[in-house]
Amino acid sequence: MINKLIIATSNQDKVNEITSILNVNIKIIPMKCCGRFPTIIEDGETLEENASKKARIAAKFFKSWAIADDSGLEVDCLNGLPGVYSARFAGNQCSYNDNNKKLLRLLRYKTNRRATFKTVIAIANPSGQVTLVFGKIFGTIYNNMKGYNGFGYDSVFYLPQYKKTLAELNFKTKNLISHRAKALKKLKNLLRKSY
Numbered sequence: 106m107i108n109k110l111i112i113a114t115s116n117q118d119k120v121n122e123i124t125s126i127l128n129v130n131i132k133i134i135p136m137k138c139c140g141r142f143p144t145i146i147e148d149g150e151t152l153e154e155n156a157s158k159k160a161r162i163a164a165k166f167f168k169s170w171a172i173a174d175d176s177g178l179e180v181d182c183l184n185g186l187p188g189v190y191s192a193r194f195a196g197n198q199c200s201y202n203d204n205n206k207k208l209l210r211l212l213r214y215k216t217n218r219r220a221t222f223k224t225v226i227a228i229a230n231p232s233g234q235v236t237l238v239f240g241k242i243f244g245t246i247y248n249n250m251k252g253y254n255g256f257g258y259d260s261v262f263y264l265p266q267y268k269k270t271l272a273e274l275n276f277k278t279k280n281l282i283s284h285r286a287k288a289l290k291k292l293k294n295l296l297r298k299s300y
Contacts, residue, residue: 113163165228240287
């Protein structure tokens with residue numbers, strides 16, 4: 106039986122989204138609220154490697170179940186970039202705005218702007234065994250930043266079926282259809298069935 110889940114991230118935007126979507130009868134605790142916590146370097150070559158590493162380290166460190174998310178935007182005409190480098194696409198310590206500006210600059214003269222937003226969520230038990238769930242959505246990169254909700258690449262990721270970027274959607278809609286929402290729905294089902 107799982108009584109609590111540590112969220113292995115220092116990104117408060119991710120914490121807010123995960124806690125609002127997951128909505129399970131388990132105490133969810135952001136890692137930074139646990140006092141001392143490990144520094145985890147995301148040096149994996151894939152989203153799966155990074156999510157697994159973060160969840161495993163947090164689970165062992167806190168001797169508790171832990172989850173970690175790694176998400177990436179993959180743009181077709183950039184051969185899948187920024188991908189695993191999405192959070193630091195414009196360099197270390199860059200802002201969301203910096204990443205979006207770099208992406209739009211690279212796509213300025215591109216006609217194929219198809220993109221996939223992916224999330225991998227790892228759940229690890231206290232001994233470090235990991236299970237992965239996945240979520241993804243398809244869209245295009247808009248020609249400028251549009252909308253004020255969300256974070257990361259939400260303001261440039263355009264969903265043709267909604268005629269809006271993710272950042273233009275209200276939170277309720279985004280939290281039903283996003284890549285992270287899809288992965289968290291699978292995690293919720295996994296928790297209900299297995300734990």
